[in-house]
Amino acid sequence: MRIHADQEKCCGAGSCVLAAPDVFDQRDEDGIVVVLDAEPPAALHDAVREAAAICPAAAISVTD
Amino acid sequence: MHARGNGAASRSWKDSRMTTAQRPHEAHLAHPDAPAPADALTVPATRATGCPFDPAPTVERARREEPVTRATLWDGSSCWLVTRHEDVRTVLGDPRFSADAARPGFPFLTAGLRELATGTRASRTFIRQDDPEHARLRRMLTAEFMVKKVEAMRPEVQRLTDELLDAMTDGRNSADLVAEFALPLPSLVICLLLGVPYDDHAFFQQRSAVLLSLRSTAEEARAASDELLAYMTQLAEAKRERPDDGIFSRLVARGELDSQEIASMGRLLLIAGHETTANMTALSTLALLRNPGQQARLRSEPSLIKGAVEELLRYLTIVHNGVPRVAVEDVTLGGTTIRAGEGVLCALNAANRDEAVFPGGDTLDVGRDARRHIAFGFGVHQCLGQPLARVELQIALETLLRRLPELRLAVPFEEIPFRHDMGIYGVHALPVAW
Numbered sequence: 001m002r003i004h005a006d007q008e009k010c011c012g013a014g015s016c017v018l019a020a021p022d023v024f025d026q027r028d029e030d031g032i033v034v035v036l037d038a039e040p041p042a043a044l045h046d047a048v049r050e051a052a053a054i055c056p057a058a059a060i061s062v063t064d
Numbered sequence: 065m066h067a068r069g070n071g072a073a074s075r076s077w078k079d080s081r082m083t084t085a086q087r088p089h090e091a092h093l094a095h096p097d098a099p100a101p102a103d104a105l106t107v108p109a110t111r112a113t114g115c116p117f118d119p120a121p122t123v124e125r126a127r128r129e130e131p132v133t134r135a136t137l138w139d140g141s142s143c144w145l146v147t148r149h150e151d152v153r154t155v156l157g158d159p160r161f162s163a164d165a166a167r168p169g170f171p172f173l174t175a176g177l178r179e180l181a182t183g184t185r186a187s188r189t190f191i192r193q194d195d196p197e198h199a200r201l202r203r204m205l206t207a208e209f210m211v212k213k214v215e216a217m218r219p220e221v222q223r224l225t226d227e228l229l230d231a232m233t234d235g236r237n238s239a240d241l242v243a244e245f246a247l248p249l250p251s252l253v254i255c256l257l258l259g260v261p262y263d264d265h266a267f268f269q270q271r272s273a274v275l276l277s278l279r280s281t282a283e284e285a286r287a288a289s290d291e292l293l294a295y296m297t298q299l300a301e302a303k304r305e306r307p308d309d310g311i312f313s314r315l316v317a318r319g320e321l322d323s324q325e326i327a328s329m330g331r332l333l334l335i336a337g338h339e340t341t342a343n344m345t346a347l348s349t350l351a352l353l354r355n356p357g358q359q360a361r362l363r364s365e366p367s368l369i370k371g372a373v374e375e376l377l378r379y380l381t382i383v384h385n386g387v388p389r390v391a392v393e394d395v396t397l398g399g400t401t402i403r404a405g406e407g408v409l410c411a412l413n414a415a416n417r418d419e420a421v422f423p424g425g426d427t428l429d430v431g432r433d434a435r436r437h438i439a440f441g442f443g444v445h446q447c448l449g450q451p452l453a454r455v456e457l458q459i460a461l462e463t464l465l466r467r468l469p470e471l472r473l474a475v476p477f478e479e480i481p482f483r484h485d486m487g488i489y490g491v492h493a494l495p496v497a498w
Contacts, residue, residue, distance in 0.1 A: 011199070011444040012206030014451045019435065031206030054435055056446035058157060
C-alpha cells in the first residue's frame, strides 16, 4: 500500500488522524494533513482505507 | 416566521406552518418552473408525534421512494431535497454545488438567514463562501482545532465538567441538565479558547438563540446579529490593546482580516462552539435514558464511549433541517438533473439513517461502527470544530454516567420540550433527577 495525501485539498477536519493515528498527523502551523508512514504495515491497511473513505475533502488516495 | 412581531414567541411552531395557498402574497417567490403540488414535501419538515429522535416521515419516505425530490420552503420557494447518504456526500463534496449564499437560487431555511446573507449589510463568513476564499479563511483556524491540540485540552474539559456537576449535585437531587450542564460546559470551553469573557454568556446565548430560531423575523435576526457583531468588534479592539493567548487575539494579531471579517468570524466561532455541543450533550443524555439497554452497555463498558459518541452523532444528527447549496452547473444526481441556479438541501439526518450504509439505522446501537456518519457535514465545509465536539461529548457523557448512576427523567417524557422550532435540534430543557 502506498498513501498520497493532497495538502492543497485537505480541509484540516482531522478525521484521518482519528481513524489512523499512526499514519496521519496534522501540521502544527495550519492543521493540514501530514503522512507519517506512506507505506504502512498490513495491520494498518484497514484503518487507512477507513481514513480515505471518511476524508471530507477526498484528499487521501491509496494505491495497492 | 416573519411579519409577526412580538406575538411570535407565544405561538406554537405548528400554528406557524401555513401552506403557500394561505399566503398568496408570497406566491411570487415560488419557483416559476416547478409549482409545488398540494402534497409537496415542505422543509423544515414536521417530525411524527411520539418519534422525536427520528427524521420527519416525509423526509424518510423521500429517501426510500424519491431520493432526489422537490421540496417547498417556508417562503413558498422550492428547491431540491437530497436524502441518500451517497448523494449527500456527492453534493457536499462537489464544487459544482456552491455554498455561496449570495448566489441566486441559494435556499434559505429562515427569513433571518436570508436577511443576513442577502440584506444590505450582509456579513459573510467562510461557511457561506467557496474556495479559494473559503480555504484562505478556514486555514486561519484549522490549527486551532486540530486533533492533537484538542486532545491536550482533555484535563481542562474534565475539570470544567467536574466543577459543573459538583455545583449541580450539591445538596440537590434534581436539576435542568440543559441550563446547569449541557449549555454551560461548551460555552465555558469556547470562551476559554476564544478569549471571550464567560460572564457575557447570557448576552451571547440569547442572541444565538434568536439567530437559530426558525420563528425569528428578518428584523429580529438582523438585530441579534448586529449586536453580536458589535460585541465582537469591541472585543477585537480590546484584544488589539491587550492580547491574550486566545484564538481571537491570534486572529486579530495576524493583521490579515478587516474588522468586519474578524467580527463575523468571531460570531461564527462563538455560536458554533456552544450551541451544537450543548444540544448534542442534552439530546444524547435523553436518548440514553430512553434506551436503557444501550445506557447499561455504555456504563458497563466505558471504553465504548468514543464509538458511542459517533453513533449518537449519527442517530441524532442535530443539524436537522438540511445543509444548503446551489448548483453552479447542470449536474445529474441519481438520474435526476439539477439545473444550474437551482437550490439543494442536503438532509443529513435522513442520510445518517440510510440502510445502505447503516443497517438497522433507526436503532441506536452504541456498539456500531458509525464513523461514516455525516452529522458534521461533508466536503471542505465539514465542521472545523469536530475534534473539540468529540472530546467534549466523550468527557461529558462518560462523566455524567459515571457520577450519576441513578440518573433519570424528572418529568414524563411527553413533557420534554423538543427544539422543533430551532435550526439546531435538541431539547429546550431536560429536567433530570439522580
